[in-house]
Amino acid sequence: MRAKFEYLAPTSLDEVCALLQEHEGDAKLLAGGTALVMWLRMGLLSPGYVIDLENVPGLDGITYDPADGLRIGAGVKHRDLELCPEVREHYPLLQETFYKVAQPRIRLMATVGGNLSHGDPMTDPGASFMALDAEVTLRSSRGERTVSVEDFFVDYYETALEPDEILTSIHVPPPAGPAWSHIKFTPRSEEDFATVGVAVTLTGTSSRCDDARIALNSVGPTIFRARAAEDVLRGRDLSPARIEEAGAAAADASDPIEDVRGSSDYKRDLTAVFVHRALEQAAARLG
Amino acid sequence: MSKAENFAVLGQNVDRFEGHDKVTGSAAYVADVFLPGMLTGRILRSPLPHARIRNIDTSRAEKLRGVKAVVTAEDTIKKGWGVFFPDQYPLSVGKARYVGEEVAAVAAIDRDTAEEALELIDIDWEELPAVFDAAEAMQPDAPLIHEEKENNIALTIDVVRGDIDAAFKDSDLVIEDSFESVPQWHSAIETIGSVADYSANGKYTVYMNTQTLFMARMRLATALGVREADVRVIQTAVGGGFGGKSCDDNNAMVAAILARKARRPVKIINTREEEFLAGSRPRVNMKVWMRMGFKKDGRIRAKHMRIIADNGAYSGKAPAITGVAALRHDTCYKYSDVRSEAYLVYTNKIPTGAFRGFGNPSAEFSVEQMMDIAADELGMDPFEMARLNAAEEGYVSPHGNRVISCELRQCIDRTERMIGWKEKRAARKPNRGLGMGCTVHVSGKRHFGDYDGSSATIKMNEDGKAFILSGEGETGQGHWTAMCQIAAEELGVPFSDVAISEADTDLTTFCLGNYASRLTYVAGNAVKNAATAVKEILHETAAEMLECDPSDLVSRDGFIFVKGAEQRSISVADVVRGRQFRRGGAPVVASGSFDADSVSQDALRYGNESGAYNFGCQAAEVEVDPDTGHVKVIQYAVASDCGTVIYPIGAEGQVEGSIAQGLGYALIEGIRMEEGRPVNPNFSDYRLASMRDMPDLVHEFADSYEPTGPFGAKGLGELGMDPVAAIISNAIYDAVGVRIRTLPITEEKVLRALQEKKNGS
Numbered sequence A: 001m002r003a004k005f006e007y008l009a010p011t012s013l014d015e016v017c018a019l020l021q022e023h024e025g026d027a028k029l030l031a032g033g034t035a036l037v038m039w040l041r042m043g044l045l046s047p048g049y050v051i052d053l054e055n056v057p058g059l060d061g062i063t064y065d066p067a068d069g070l071r072i073g074a075g076v077k078h079r080d081l082e083l084c085p086e087v088r089e090h091y092p093l094l095q096e097t098f099y100k101v102a103q104p105r106i107r108l109m110a111t112v113g114g115n116l117s118h119g120d121p122m123t124d125p126g127a128s129f130m131a132l133d134a135e136v137t138l139r140s141s142r143g144e145r146t147v148s149v150e151d152f153f154v155d156y157y158e159t160a161l162e163p164d165e166i167l168t169s170i171h172v173p174p175p176a177g178p179a180w181s182h183i184k185f186t187p188r189s190e191e192d193f194a195t196v197g198v199a200v201t202l203t204g205t206s207s208r209c210d211d212a213r214i215a216l217n218s219v220g221p222t223i224f225r226a227r228a229a230e231d232v233l234r235g236r237d238l239s240p241a242r243i244e245e246a247g248a249a250a251a252d253a254s255d256p257i258e259d260v261r262g263s264s265d266y267k268r269d270l271t272a273v274f275v276h277r278a279l280e281q282a283a284a285r286l287g
Numbered sequence B: 001m002s003k004a005e006n007f008a009v010l011g012q013n014v015d016r017f018e019g020h021d022k023v024t025g026s027a028a029y030v031a032d033v034f035l036p037g038m039l040t041g042r043i044l045r046s047p048l049p050h051a052r053i054r055n056i057d058t059s060r061a062e063k064l065r066g067v068k069a070v071v072t073a074e075d076t077i078k079k080g081w082g083v084f085f086p087d088q089y090p091l092s093v094g095k096a097r098y099v100g101e102e103v104a105a106v107a108a109i110d111r112d113t114a115e116e117a118l119e120l121i122d123i124d125w126e127e128l129p130a131v132f133d134a135a136e137a138m139q140p141d142a143p144l145i146h147e148e149k150e151n152n153i154a155l156t157i158d159v160v161r162g163d164i165d166a167a168f169k170d171s172d173l174v175i176e177d178s179f180e181s182v183p184q185w186h187s188a189i190e191t192i193g194s195v196a197d198y199s200a201n202g203k204y205t206v207y208m209n210t211q212t213l214f215m216a217r218m219r220l221a222t223a224l225g226v227r228e229a230d231v232r233v234i235q236t237a238v239g240g241g242f243g244g245k246s247c248d249d250n251n252a253m254v255a256a257i258l259a260r261k262a263r264r265p266v267k268i269i270n271t272r273e274e275e276f277l278a279g280s281r282p283r284v285n286m287k288v289w290m291r292m293g294f295k296k297d298g299r300i301r302a303k304h305m306r307i308i309a310d311n312g313a314y315s316g317k318a319p320a321i322t323g324v325a326a327l328r329h330d331t332c333y334k335y336s337d338v339r340s341e342a343y344l345v346y347t348n349k350i351p352t353g354a355f356r357g358f359g360n361p362s363a364e365f366s367v368e369q370m371m372d373i374a375a376d377e378l379g380m381d382p383f384e385m386a387r388l389n390a391a392e393e394g395y396v397s398p399h400g401n402r403v404i405s406c407e408l409r410q411c412i413d414r415t416e417r418m419i420g421w422k423e424k425r426a427a428r429k430p431n432r433g434l435g436m437g438c439t440v441h442v443s444g445k446r447h448f449g450d451y452d453g454s455s456a457t458i459k460m461n462e463d464g465k466a467f468i469l470s471g472e473g474e475t476g477q478g479h480w481t482a483m484c485q486i487a488a489e490e491l492g493v494p495f496s497d498v499a500i501s502e503a504d505t506d507l508t509t510f511c512l513g514n515y516a517s518r519l520t521y522v523a524g525n526a527v528k529n530a531a532t533a534v535k536e537i538l539h540e541t542a543a544e545m546l547e548c549d550p551s552d553l554v555s556r557d558g559f560i561f562v563k564g565a566e567q568r569s570i571s572v573a574d575v576v577r578g579r580q581f582r583r584g585g586a587p588v589v590a591s592g593s594f595d596a597d598s599v600s601q602d603a604l605r606y607g608n609e610s611g612a613y614n615f616g617c618q619a620a621e622v623e624v625d626p627d628t629g630h631v632k633v634i635q636y637a638v639a640s641d642c643g644t645v646i647y648p649i650g651a652e653g654q655v656e657g658s659i660a661q662g663l664g665y666a667l668i669e670g671i672r673m674e675e676g677r678p679v680n681p682n683f684s685d686y687r688l689a690s691m692r693d694m695p696d697l698v699h700e701f702a703d704s705y706e707p708t709g710p711f712g713a714k715g716l717g718e719l720g721m722d723p724v725a726a727i728i729s730n731a732i733y734d735a736v737g738v739r740i741r742t743l744p745i746t747e748e749k750v751l752r753a754l755q756e757k758k759n760g761s
């Protein structure tokens, strides 16, 4: 049977928060709808209320400031982020990541906030936001708080969002350096979800890595940072042996499930391969 | 070689006949059909792969407000239907044999009510042991799916031609191998649907997105227990067929049964999930064992093939498909000593059936790899070996297929050049490889009664425009356009002066529909014959009006001229008016028909199955990532021999679509089942190759002319699909030295094979 729910169309953030509080646990926010509608159709969700964000001001806009970094409204569409000149110039990792999400039809509908809030470990942007040390702002009638993207992903389809909270914006600190890499392995079709996704940022020089951030999607119950792999590199050189070691450490930290894209062993093997490749690419950008 | 003909309309990219309707969204698909008082039908499907029905209680569902009819087998004649074996019922009789089988159905005022009613139907099931693998189902202790079918075997084929033992003895090289294919799903963008109406005088009218109009009517009549003319089938616009809409499923049957009980029109459109469970019948998956013998010089000497084909729970077209897999490919290369064994075996899964290629893809996946393996062992260039063995004009296959036109060698030469075989082989790059293969297909196949024909009627309007009445129907491939071109060419009128009817069993004459790459050839001949007959009538009247002999007349551009005195001319419109608006006037109308010069295979499966054979050669260049196993297809080359090309853009579309589906079959597709339930029944898990995944595709049509075809044309629609998987496998082997024998060739299989190879050496 098809889902039946009451459709609500608030016109302010305060109103959204009030409705979330009133129907706590029984309401779902509707942004682009690309994930939510599918889940409703498949009967995976049956909320009593669906709260449409279409008419809510204050969720759009991308602003860049060299001192503050990038602020992205939760309602910004993937496509708008991908095409934003400041993003292209200062955050090429984000531009590339968003370009690789699905295809334009989806990117024109799907929002950045919807993508993160869905908590799907197979989505791409979360890893890149993590590699850039981004944080999200969550708001409720109780107030506002910020959470790092790393802590935002709690478990399989579970985020730090409380039932009465809405994600309002994402903040990315000023870019620390030019060394980054993103790999999305989609052997079945370029339009597929990643079999393995890797986002990497590096600072330092090729003889000494000051800092490394390695984040992975599609190879665990959440998108996660491979901290053990980062530790292999931090303060050390970026020799082939070191990079290989980091790849192996990332694979150790992964916990992929078997699905149509491959067995868990295969995906673990690939994690080592692609972390290795991503580090090589990023290291080459360090110069 | 092509007969130099100066065509006025053929070979031109005219405006597609129904193109404007489709791009503006006004084409009416089955979802767009609304009849007054129409209800929504929903189907209750078996949740179990094999189970006896102890009792069905529909009383609670019947009482639900808004429900107008609830039906079970008790509302049917409980007579089996099916094109070759009448083994399936519109609604389960006694037991269900696969997950998704239609058990009961409801018609209600809206979808929510109908679905609520389904939940109120109580079924007392007794679960039975089930079997899901065809080879296991043949074992003596396997549960029987149809009690009367011993060892679950639906069909056995075992034919021997020549002296197979002597031929193997006489071979210098004998190789043996096994291959396995998977059920591929059509994935048409529109699911199967129908709207059925039942009138007080006992006649059913069914709007369907079928690709085989009159066959649908025959099957409906059987399942409903009425005469053919008591059922009128009207084809709506069809959003993709590929064999999946050739009416082997129960959607329309159930709609008709509900409509009769409710006395109101009923619409049933499969949801995407239902389409995966019990809609279009996926490709028959096969396990193929092969042994082939070769002479040192590369000639094929002997071939022995043994197939175990998975029928699923009911037969549909799988019996014919199994026959094609066993025998067809022997038309591609020349040899005379063959043994073909095949077993078609019931399992508790969705029935398999017709899909572009019709058994040939499983066969070519096997044979074209055997050819590659042999070439490798003999140290021969695969193109040389193909040229040496290639069929040619006048070849008669060991099973009696008679080849008239054949440009296979030309295709081989063109493909070798297009892919840059020699140059690339001379300058090899690491992890890059090349593979090739050949293919053969039919232009129609005689297997439904002793008929492989078509008929059409053309009537002229007073304004000089011709109207074709044809029941073959458009399935999205551009058939209507090609027929209008053929009629325009023969009548000597502009393309824009020809239109074609929708397919409607009450208004058009008998024909078989869209399968077996048959329409351009078979229906094209019928339309051409109708046009010839109409032209004769026109010339007869024109001769009276121009005061000359009919044999002195020619038609061109909508005018009829006296040969040699072209100023003496009259428009077709004036001729039609002249004939109709006069004392004793009569319409200008004529029918044409055509039946291919093929025969029904005899009891030993000998006989020329088709009027004409189309041939092709293809090659691929791939790059394999040795660390991940990922196969990237860099370039793909195709040469096709389909005789005269009538509608170039349509023909190219067939080639491109075939390769896209072939690459999907080779590398990514396949329904995966666990305990008879699909685990990937959606487009996120069941992935298709998208536009962005297509390699650089280069393509040429052979210079070719089929004497028995309309203006030299023959079939094309399936040819391209058949060899793709083998060619990709051959190219992977060439690149990295591992051969994958089971479909799909996933990156994981390639990586593991590479690791095994490394560890082994």
Ligand SMILES: Cc1cc2nc3c(=O)[nH]c(=O)nc-3n(C[C@H](O)[C@H](O)[C@H](O)COP(=O)(O)OP(=O)(O)OC[C@H]3O[C@@H](n4cnc5c(N)ncnc54)[C@H](O)[C@@H]3O)c2cc1C
Residues within 6 Å of the ligand: A028, A029, A030, A031, A032, A033, A034, A035, A036, A037, A074, A075, A100, A101, A102, A103, A106, A109, A110, A111, A112, A113, A114, A115, A116, A117, A118, A122, A123, A124, A125, A161, A165, A166, A167, A168, A191, A192, A193, A194
């Ligand atoms: C065909 C297809 C292909 C795809 N391929 C990819 C891919 O390659 N890579 C990838 O990363 N993703 C992919 N996706 C997933 C896609 O990115 C998500 O569907 C999309 O980002 C969700 O955004 P939305 O705005 O449509 O969210 P919605 O569907 O509207 O919402 C998603 C969830 O987030 C909640 N939500 C929405 N906004 C907020 C908010 N502001 N605060 C709190 N909760 C909120 C909703 O309640 C819901 O639970 C694909 C999706 C489809 C349909």
